[in-house]
Every structure is written in C-alpha cells, then in structure tokens.
Amino acid sequence: xxxxxxxxxxxxxxxxxxxxxxxxxxxxxxxxxxxxxxxxxxxxxxxxxxxxxxxxxxxxxxxxxxxxxxxxxxxxxxxxxxxxxxxxxxxxxxxxxxxxxxxxxxxxxxxxxxxxxxxxxxxxxxxxxxxxxxxxxxxxxxxxxxxxxxxxxxxxxxxxxxxxxxx
Amino acid sequence: xxxxxxxxxxxxxxxxxxxxxxxxxxxxxxxxxxxxxxxxxxxxxxxxxxxxxxxxxxxxxxxxxxxxxxxxxxxxxxxxxxxxxxxxxxxxxxxxxxxxxxxxxxxxxxxxxxxxxxxxxxxxxxxxxxxxxxxxxxxxxxxxxxxxxxxxxxxxxxxxxxxxxxxxxxxxxxxxxxxxxxxxxxxxxxxxxxxxxxxxxxxxxxxxxxxxxxxxxxxxxxxxxxxxxxxxxxxxxxxxxxxxxxxxxxxxxxxxxxxxxxxxxxxxxxxxxxxxxxxxxxxxxxxxxxxx
Ligand code: SF4
Ligand code: SF4
Numbered sequence: 001x002x003x004x005x006x007x008x009x010x011x012x013x014x015x016x017x018x019x020x021x022x023x024x025x026x027x028x029x030x031x032x033x034x035x036x037x038x039x040x041x042x043x044x045x046x047x048x049x050x051x052x053x054x055x056x057x058x059x060x061x062x063x064x065x066x067x068x069x070x071x072x073x074x075x076x077x078x079x080x081x082x083x084x085x086x087x088x089x090x091x092x093x094x095x096x097x098x099x100x101x102x103x104x105x106x107x108x109x110x111x112x113x114x115x116x117x118x119x120x121x122x123x124x125x126x127x128x129x130x131x132x133x134x135x136x137x138x139x140x141x142x143x144x145x146x147x148x149x150x151x152x153x154x155x156x157x158x159x160x161x162x163x164x165x166x167x
Numbered sequence: 168x169x170x171x172x173x174x175x176x177x178x179x180x181x182x183x184x185x186x187x188x189x190x191x192x193x194x195x196x197x198x199x200x201x202x203x204x205x206x207x208x209x210x211x212x213x214x215x216x217x218x219x220x221x222x223x224x225x226x227x228x229x230x231x232x233x234x235x236x237x238x239x240x241x242x243x244x245x246x247x248x249x250x251x252x253x254x255x256x257x258x259x260x261x262x263x264x265x266x267x268x269x270x271x272x273x274x275x276x277x278x279x280x281x282x283x284x285x286x287x288x289x290x291x292x293x294x295x296x297x298x299x300x301x302x303x304x305x306x307x308x309x310x311x312x313x314x315x316x317x318x319x320x321x322x323x324x325x326x327x328x329x330x331x332x333x334x335x336x337x338x339x340x341x342x343x344x345x346x347x348x349x350x351x352x353x354x355x356x357x358x359x360x361x362x363x364x365x366x367x368x369x370x371x372x373x374x375x376x377x378x379x380x381x382x383x384x385x386x387x388x389x390x391x392x393x394x395x396x397x398x399x400x401x402x403x404x405x406x407x408x409x410x411x412x413x414x415x416x417x418x419x420x421x422x423x424x425x426x427x428x429x430x431x432x433x434x435x436x437x438x439x440x441x442x443x444x445x446x447x448x449x450x451x452x453x454x455x456x457x458x459x
Contacts, residue, residue, distance in 0.1 A: 024219050025219065043360050043361045043363070043377055044361075044363075044366065044373060044377070046377075046380075047373060047376040047377055047380065048370075048373045048376070050370075050373070051373075072369070072370075075366070075369045075370075076366055076369065076370060076373070077365070077366075078320075078361050078363060078364070078365035078366045078374075078377070079216075079320075079365045080320040080324070080361035080365065081320055081321070081324035081325050081335075082320070082324070082359070082361070084324065084325050085324055085325065085326060085335050085336065092325075097216075098215060098216045098219065099219075101216040101217065102216070102217065102218060102219055105216075105217045105218065110217065111368075111369055113368030113369050114213070114216070114217055114368075116368075117213045117368070118213075118214075118217070121209055121213065121214065125208035125209060126176075126177040126208055126209045127177035127178065127209060127213060128177050128178065128181040128182065129181075130180060130181060134180075134181055137184070138180065138184065141184050141188050141442065142188070143180070143184065143187060143188060143191075144203050146175070146180055147205060147206075148208075149206050149207070149208045150208070152208065152228060152275045153208045153209065153225060155274070155275065156221050156224045156225055156228070156271075157214070157221055159221075159224075159271070160218045160220055160221040160224075
C-alpha cells in the first residue's frame with residue numbers, strides 16, 4: 001500500500017464527535033453502535049458503493065474530520081428517512097447528515113448545485129422563477145397568478161451568511 | 168373564512184400545473200374552499216442542509232402568514248409537507264426556539280405563536296374527507312385501470328411528525344384512496360423505494376439509477392399507470408423517464424398520474440379537465456377509456 005493511503009490516527013480530531021453533537025440534528029451521533037441497519041436499508045447504498053451511512057458515522061466518530069467534510073459522502077444522502085425509521089439506536093441519520101453538511105458549509109464547502117439553488121432563492125424567493133411568462137401560462141389553465149416574495153427570503157439568507165458561501 | 172390555505176411551494180406552480188389544477192377541481196367538487204394567500208415563498212427545504220436556521224426561518228414565515236389569516240396549511244408537495252410540519256412541531260414545542268424565531272420574524276413584521284397545522288392533500292382526503300365520502304362522489308368507476316401506488320418518502324416519514332396516521336413500513340392510505348376510484352391497486356417489488364430526487368442535483372447518475380430501479384419494478388407489475396402524490400417524484404418518474412430510457416437503452420412508456428387526476432377522472436372529469444395534456448407520457452388506453 002502506498003504511504004499516502006495509510007491513515008495516521010494522530011491526524012484525527014478527537015473533538016469532531018462533540019462538534020457534531022453540538023450541532024442541531026447531530027445530537028445522537030454517540031448512540032451509534034455500528035449495527036449496519038442503516039446501510040442495509042439505504043436506497044442510495046443499494047445502487048452505489050460510493051455511499052455507506054454506517055461507514056460515514058464510524059469515520060465521524062473516529063474523528064476523521066477532514067475526510068468526512070471534504071469528501072462528497074454526506075451530500076449523497078437522499079434524506080428518505082428509511083434508516084431513520086429503522087435505526088435501533090434512534091441516531092436520526094438524515095438529520096445527522098444535515099448537521100455535518102451545515103458544518104461543511106460554514107467552512108465554505110458547498111456543492112455547486114446548492115450554490116445554484118441559493119442563487120434562485122435569493123433572486124425569486126423560490127427554486128423556480130414565477131415571472132410574466134409563468135403567470136401567463138398559469139392563466140391559460142385558469143390558475144391564479146403568483147407574486148414572487150424574494151426580499152424577505154433574501155434577508156433571511158443574508159442574516160445567516162449563506163450568501164457568502166454561495167458566491 | 169377558509170380553513171385551509173393552499174400552499175403550493177416552488178415546484179407545483181411551475182412544473183406541476185396538472186397536479187395543481189386537478190387538485191383544485193377535486194377540492195371544489197368536495198366543497199372544500201381553500202384560500203390563496205399572498206406572500207408565500209419557498210418552504211425552506213433546500214436551505215435546511217446548508218443552514219438549519221435559515222431553513223427554519225423560511226418555514227416559519229410561511230407558517231406566520233397562514234396563522235395571521237387564521238388558516239391551516241394544505242400542501243401538495245411532500246417535501247414541503249415534511250419541512251413545514253417539522254417546523255410547526257418544533258416551534259410549538261420549543262418556547263425558546265419560538266422566541267428566537269419571533270425576534271427574527273419581527274423584522275419582517277410577522278409573528279408566529281404555534282397554531283398552524285400542516286396537512287398533505289392526500290392525508291386530508293384520507294382522514295378528513297374519508298374514503299366513503301369520496302366513493303359517493305365517484306360517478307365513473309375506474310375498474311378497467313390497474314395502477315401502482317408510489318407513496319414517496321416525506322408523505323410518511325419521519326413518522327413521528329405525522330401522528331401515526333399511516334404505517335411508514337406498510338402504508339395503506341394511498342391504496343385506500345385509489346380503491347375509492349374503483350381502480351385496482353397492483354403491488355410491486357420494493358414499493359417503498361425513494362425516487363432519488365434528493366440527490367439529483369448532486370449525483371445525477373446515482374439518482375437516475377434509483378429512478379430506473381423503481382420504473383423496472385413498476386413495469387414488471389404490468390400496470391396502466393403509476394399513481395403518486397408529490398411533484399418531485401413526478402419529475403423523477405415522468406419528466407426524467409425519457410432520459411432513463413435513453414441511458415439504459417430501454418422503453419417504459421409508463422403513464423404517471425397524480426392521485427388528484429385519477430380521482431378527478433373517477434368524478435367524471437375529462438382528461439382535459441384534469442390537465443392530462445401536461446402529462447408527458449401518453450397512453451392509448453387512457454385516451455380510449457376517457458374519450459369524450
Ligand atoms: S442503524 Fe443506527 S445504530 Fe445501526 S449503524 Fe446505522 S446509525 Fe448506527
Ligand atoms: S435517509 Fe439517507 S442514509 Fe438513510 S436510508 Fe435514506 S438515503 Fe440512506
């Protein structure tokens with residue numbers, strides 16, 4: 001095995017589990033006893049071995065902060081809640097993945113697709129623009145017009161500093 | 168005053184007009200008035216993974232608008248349902264969180280005290296209207312149709328948000344609703360599987376592979392259509408069906424109907440009235456059955 005691939009445990013961050021546990025959604029990470037029920041139930045893991053929730057939780061508990069935050073792992077959860085219903089320890093995995101995503105975003109690690117979505121939310125207050133064209137189309141089907149409300153949504157996103165990371 | 172405000176979210180009013188218009192017509196037949204409130208924006212679902220506070224505030228401002236109008240929220244999208252229900256629960260139970268949210272909302276001239284109830288359209292039909300009442304309004308039993316139900320994820324889960332109205336592992340509400348129209352329900356392998364929509368933007372290949380699996384399973388059950396209740400599931404199974412066919416060199420030609428369209432047809436509406444023109448996958452059988 002090349003030297004570079006070998007993990008040195010002294011690089012681990014022993015505080016990572018506490019950092020996650022302090023993040024809303026991540027509170028229950030320490031309950032995981034690695035039974036694998038989540039991975040066995042996961043529809044994403046069912047089609048690709050790129051994603052394995054039990055492994056990510058294990059890495060997080062070990063303190064592999066850089067690996068967990070810089071890899072795309074946590075963004076592969078489809079948030080379907082299948083494992084949430086089945087985990088014997090009520091770890092609430094998709095909320096845990098969201099907690100780790102929140103930490104990653106604060107360090108500027110935000111996937112392009114989410115940057116694009118934030119741009120849409122800032123411009124239109126929604127993921128899809130509703131302008132004249134869309135409202136005319138709605139009218140053709142006798143549906144009432146919609147007025148975009150973007151200023152208040154933009155204010156929320158500004159306050160939370162989501163903007164910076166999105167630029 | 169209407170008891171419910173119709174919350175459309177982002178996807179339905181632009182990419183799911185057939186869902187919206189058929190749902191509105193069905194509600195009309197049922198004598199259920201809904202209010203269209205000014206000022207709704209995104210539910211917060213896309214913001215939650217980035218910044219939970221932003222996600223919660225976006226949900227809360229929609230809840231505040233409904234509360235100010237004295238309405239509960241009726242939703243069509245399952246992701247909106249999940250996000251708004253979660254926010255409503257947290258803000259009802261956690262006084263400190265509610266106080267913080269209200270400090271922020273005050274800057275937008277809004278406040279939220281925790282009164283709003285959120286209901287998905289299908290759940291409302293199932294629990295409040297009831298299957299028996301729906302049957303009374305059916306004028307054309309769809310006994311010639313065999314359909315595959317797709318519940319999707321956020322309509323049922325996490326189940327603690329939904330007061331146990333249905334069983335997340337073995338759900339039955341959509342099946343009962345379909346049966347009320349006279350159509351036959353056909354089950355298929357891995358019925359609870361997620362559409363993959365949650366990761367479409369991040370890893371398209373993986374998401375479409377999830378979509379493909381379900382399409383394979385549904386087609387194997389030999390149905391006339393798939394019936395669903397979420398615009399995002401429809402994007403995956405209908406709008407992306409061609410792409411999956413191209414990627415995997417296969418042909419499904421599987422019609423996908425919103426439940427509100429199926430119910431509208433059973434109430435005697437025409438294909439045009441339920442917005443079938445906007446469904447991308449056409450079906451000779453449906454066209455023949457519902458020829459005016
Ligand atoms: S199901 Fe729960 S306890 Fe089991 S490995 Fe997954 S998170 Fe850990
Ligand atoms: S919530 Fe995420 S980790 Fe859990 S089963 Fe669904 S996709 Fe997999």
